[in-house]
Amino acid sequence: MAIAIAIVALVLLSIAFQLLTPWWQTPLASNWKSIDTALDVTMWVCGLVFVALNIFLAYSIYRYRHRRGHRAHYDPESVALERRLTIWTAVGIAALLAPGLLAWKQFVTVPKDALVFEAVGQQWQWSFRFPGKDGVLGTVNSRQVSADNPFGLNPDDPFGRDDILVEGSEVHLPLGRPVKALLRSKDVTHDFFVPQIRAKMDLVPGMVTYFWFTPTRTGTFDILCAELCGVGHYTMRGAVAIDQEPAFETWLSQQPTYSQLIAESTPASQ
């Protein structure tokens, strides 16, 4: 009896929590409305099922609790009922899966005109690279990584010469333009996670991974590492600043290119 009341109370508490919670998704700052929509649909469907099943559970416990002289019904199975439940469940599942897969279709389809930049992770900091005037990122090799060449750029590759290197942990991106983030790690797996952007992806050493998004509002957002990367994992922070296009261009033009860095470091090392 108490357990039936407790279940109803927990259901009511859960509904209240859902309605009153101070902790919910951060305001969206990217095009990934479709992810939020799929999440909302899931929340509604699952919420209704949660309430319905538990109310049925609580009612059954209350209605059929043991009393003197009461005897259970003998009721082995009902093929018709089980079939109906199976079909309706399958329909519900399909209804959840559809928006999820549609959003995923978008997720894997990177717009052709996306601005490409690279986020590079290492224990426990971020750095960034833009392709420069030629629009092509120069080749890299982890064997080239050194204190003088933190990005591991191939010095013989002409495409790399004009690459713009951002060694600070803050990157700027333009508002309203699709960007494709190429992700590379120098040491262990990391994950590029900006909650307001929703999309995230792991950085995996030995390969280049990617995802895309379109920033939809200006502001500065935390980048968190979301894949355990050692004792400093929780300190591996960066920032994405979303600027209006001109401000972004100005910022970008102030960042050094690979040639400039070589020119600076060569006299010093000789």
Add this chain to the structure above:
Amino acid sequence: MTSTTIADDTRVLHHPKTWVGKYVWSQDHKVIALQYSVTAVAIGLVALVLSDLMRLQLGFPGALKFITPSAYLQFVTMHGMIMVIYLLTALLLGGFGNYLIPLMIGARDMVFPFVNMLSYWVYLLAVLVLVASFFAPGGPTGAGWTLYPPQSILEGTPGRHWGIILMLASLAIFVVAFTMGGLNYVTTVLQARTRGMTLMRMPCSVWGIFVAAILGLLAFPALFVAAVMMMLDHVVGTSFFMPSLVSMGQQTKFNGGSPLLFQHLFWFFGHPEVYIVALPAFGIVSDLISTHARKNIFGYRMMVWAIVVIGVLSLFVWAHHMYVSGMNPYFGFFFASSTLVIAVPTAIKVYNWLLTLWRGDIHLRAPMLFAIGFIFTFIHGGLTGLFLGNVSVDVPLSDTFFVVGHFHMVMGVSPILVIFGAIYHWYPKITGRMWHAGLAHIHFWITFLGVYAIYLPMHYLGFLGVPRRYYALGQTAFIPHSAQVANEFITVAALIVGAAQLVFFYNMIWSYFKGPKADSNPWGATTLEWQTPQTPPAHGNWGPKLPVVYRWAYDYSVPGAPQDFIPQNVPPDGVARHHAT
């Protein structure tokens, strides 16, 4: 001249003559079950303490000076690994599997009693190697229970010298132990059922354990090879999982390996592992609900097929743990679909548990309370799984506290509630004594309400985007101060739930010595283990003659029958009934 059939010949059992033979090097499945259970619970207590230490750091950052970032990650790792492998897997299969299979199918023992004994001792060795890592230089590994390379064997991760080696060795040893046990469980179910015990008359408990054991035999080898390969990478310098990389500014000699290969191997084991834990719990809870609601399990055939289908499908969903791992994103379409398909047979199981209660005669004793608690937590954990399985919804939630909340509800709390229910249910049979009902109720209420207080808020922190495996949140613009309040609240709840388990242990130990003598069948259950000639069952289980089975395991409240249950070994009585088996 009288003759004895082979099945009834008890001379082959080699009755032990010494105390050591009876309780230490025992080949009796019941003793081995208790050895497994006590060891699993003991190491599980370590993991429980570790979880409370973690919570203390999250709730009250920096209050305990010895919880450094390294120690925190070590607690996270050891807590997860111990709970999943050394507690849940060992207790549900090595403990309950061992105890219940022979008794429920009417066998005298496992078919390979010596291998069964070896299985336990090898498991104990795995536990000892694991415990040794706490005392190794540098402490246990802090790589997270997923042990993802490259970080698990590189500078910057705690326990990267000895801790990880001992962890991998312990896992490999565990797989050996599991294989010996698993082969035994599967073979025993297939070969040693007593006359009349057809597969479709087996109790759901046996079905769940049986399919879980098969799954384990298919899945654990993936963990075994992953452990061996990582060991080679670490000790010999091979590059199975290690690409060319720079560690702490130093070039390494690794070249050409794939970190994703490890993740695939790990989750090819890791996802079936969820069901290796869940299926025995599904089976056992079905029997608890049926017995204490005095009603047959609703839709037995569907329940059995659902277990089988879930078992098969669970081998095809592993990469839903890897949607944002950097694998080819097109895999997401397949794995999201296969994952959500599993929800259908799982939902059927939930419906049938509810429909078993419907029109039942529900006795709200401790085992039933825990079973009902399980239904509630499993509905919650199952539904949040639909968020994470549905590829694009997973993207913002992966690696946040939502994931922590989800998997603790679905594969931590839910199976553990079933385990508690099962212990209360079978305790009178195992010990011959009855536990204290009042203490059992106190234990239930604190545990059940407490776990919801712990895990419900975690989901919302996850929606907000609070990442998991963080030693401290630090200054993060999007995380309001109230999130810290939530963490404090969760920690207090976790400490209370942790302490409440003392009530359980006190009850179990006190009742073992001082509890009132229990009847041989106190719940009026139909299954064979309650029909043994002695309580607790003697070596050989059945006395001179094996029981013969005449009916399914769920003849409760049969119309016209004098009692509200008919044991499986009672011959047909002419009462007209209509059921499937």
